[in-house]
Amino acid sequence: xxxxxxxxxxxxxxxxxxxxxxxxxxxxxxxxxxxxxxxxxxxxxxxxxxxxxxxxxxxxxxxxxxxxxxxxxxxxxxxxxxxxxxxxxxxxxxxxxxxxxxxxxxxxxxxxxxxxxxxxxxxxxxxxxxxxxxxxxxxxxxxxxxxxxxxxxxxxxxxxxxxxxxxxxxxxxxxxxxxxxxxxxx
Numbered sequence: 001x002x003x004x005x006x007x008x009x010x011x012x013x014x015x016x017x018x019x020x021x022x023x024x025x026x027x028x029x030x031x032x033x034x035x036x037x038x039x040x041x042x043x044x045x046x047x048x049x050x051x052x053x054x055x056x057x058x059x060x061x062x063x064x065x066x067x068x069x070x071x072x073x074x075x076x077x078x079x080x081x082x083x084x085x086x087x088x089x090x091x092x093x094x095x096x097x098x099x100x101x102x103x104x105x106x107x108x109x110x111x112x113x114x115x116x117x118x119x120x121x122x123x124x125x126x127x128x129x130x131x132x133x134x135x136x137x138x139x140x141x142x143x144x145x146x147x148x149x150x151x152x153x154x155x156x157x158x159x160x161x162x163x164x165x166x167x168x169x170x171x172x173x174x175x176x177x178x179x180x181x182x183x184x185x186x
Contacts, residue, residue: 013133013145013146015129020124022122024076025067026041026115028070029113030113033114036115044074057087058086059076063140077141081123130163
């Protein structure tokens, strides 16, 4: 149920099983050092285009964000941590070339603190995430895994947290809150 524009309904993400999320970004420490931070800033769109041309790469969706005029980051949703690792270590990729460049500067003692880099990776087990979107097109987790009507997983957050896909073990005493999204063609 992917829609381009907002819809007048409440939906949730159709994710099944574990969810892999990568937050990756940069911070401009010295605005005047454009020659240091501009190549870093430009590398992320190149990586995202490269991943977009490789459907089997494992990147499901991403959102580009800014936290301030200094800080830019991307929230990425991946099929698995194995596919995330595979891209991170694959020779010949934009990521590999960028890190070879950064590591070379560091070894040569040419890192001056003009730009900061960071990432955080999370594998979130099923039952430890939930989502709600009110009058929104697919966004974030729903853009990565599909979007379904809220009632399929439960109107309350605790019901969506309790949802388990058909093949998952259910906690003792837990009731099924919704049919599988896969059965609904989502």
